[in-house]
Amino acid sequence: MKKVCLLCLLLIGLFACGGGKSEFVSLSGEIKGLGNDTLYLYGMDRMYDRVDTLVVKEDKFSATLAVDTLVSVVLLFSDGTEYPLFLDKGNRIRIAGSDAALFALQVDGNAANVELTAFNQELKTLEVPSAKELEERAEGFIKSHSASLAGVYLLDKYFVQTLKPDLKHIKTLAEGMIGELKDRPYMRELLSRIDEEEKAEIGKTAPFFRLRNAEGKEITRSSLKDQYLLVHFWASWDSISRRENAMFRRIYKKEQKNKDFTLLGISLDWEKDRWKEAIKADTLKWEQVCDFAGWNGEVVKQFAIRKLPANLLLSPNGKIEGKDLDEKAIERKLKDIREENEKKEVAKKVTARNRNRR
Structure with a gap:
């Protein structure tokens, strides 16, 4: 027993x-x-x-x-x-x-390692593959290995980590993945980021925002309506965006009397005193606002801001008309706005003259 x-x-x-x-x-x-x-x-x-x-x-x-x-x-x-x-x-x-x-x-040791090894060995046989050829090979792998974690790695390497990622194409490839891949933290965050980016694409209506300026006054998108609005994202701790403030000073000097155009600075600062000191040091005379939440700010998320400096051009009806414009592009846009307004004024005068003749 x-x-x-x-x-x-x-x-x-x-x-x-x-x-x-x-x-x-x-x-x-x-x-x-x-x-x-x-x-x-x-x-x-x-x-x-x-x-x-x-x-x-x-x-x-x-x-x-x-x-x-x-x-x-x-x-x-x-x-x-x-x-x-x-x-x-x-x-x-x-x-x-x-x-x-x-x-x-x-x-080796599991399927994902074996699959990626085979992919890399295949690339090794190519003499000098172009970026396009590498993307095509990676896309072919992702589509034919829809449940492989190696596909997630290749999606990030060849499509996400590029200078100008094609978000729609990335989303199409990501949505073709099956199994538990979409539940992984990276994939959830990637798809969430794409959703945010799509909401802030050119042509979309800008989200409503409410922030306070250095004097504590509440500034909203609706309080700046009926004008073209150039929004500049910057921070006192970011040396590159601080240098770019010089460009916005030049634009402000030229356009401060333009009733159809205005500037707005949105800072990603955390400390109020450092923000105010930077506004004074950089001579930023146009409206400045901040919520002191840094990268966690609601407006930063709404406009899908991923880097500094960044800027957005909003039309009078709140549409996003441009993103990350350089000085020449901004000047061209301002010229277009003036010409458009001049045509409207001429049209009004013609209409009024014709009405008076009746």
Whole structure:
């Protein structure tokens, strides 16, 4: 009887230990030519919010890492090269390659690593691929691997992280992904960002806003109606937008008597005193407002402001007519506004003359 009970306890212990996946990842690698070095592993999003150190000795390294779900991480080499890896609990990840070709490592251990390795090996066969060809290859992968986490990485690398991302195209590719990919923090944030950007596209109606100026007076979009409004986003702590204030001073000097045009500065400051000091130091004589919420401000989110400096041109009826205009583009627009108003004045006079003749 005692022997039977002891056997039961052993079986229960075995099932408890081996009934599910281990919550650890075994990572090992050998990269020829790496020698003795130190590598770093960090997460691509908050699902892996830490940095791990990997010590390399004679080209080899290994580590046991704790994870509780499939995560995207970056392997950072001392020369600045970054290589993506995908880790899930219970995986045995093996990395092989050469220090001379860190962009084309051989990685296995799960489907996402194998798929990305195949994609990179395919790129390796191309002589000098153009940006367009790389995008086409990445798009083909994303569409044919709609449930792969490697597709999310390629979406970010080849479509999101560009100078002028095509948000509509990105959204189309993202919406084609299936499974749990859309529930990942990166994808939720990306789609949310695209929704915000679409609401602030040229041609859309500008959202209503209410902010206070340096004297505490409430300024709203409706209080500036019937004029073209050039909104300049800046901050006292941002040296680039501070330098750009010189451009707006020139525009203000030329247009301060223009009844059809006005300027508005919206600051991303947190401290009222520093904001006021900057207004005085930079001689900003036009209306200035701030909610002291920095990047978390409601207006910043409404207009999808992602960088400083930034500007928007709003029409008298509240439509967004331009974004991030340079000085020449602003001057051209102001010239168009004057010519348009002159035509309206001529039309009014002709109408009035014709009415008087009747």
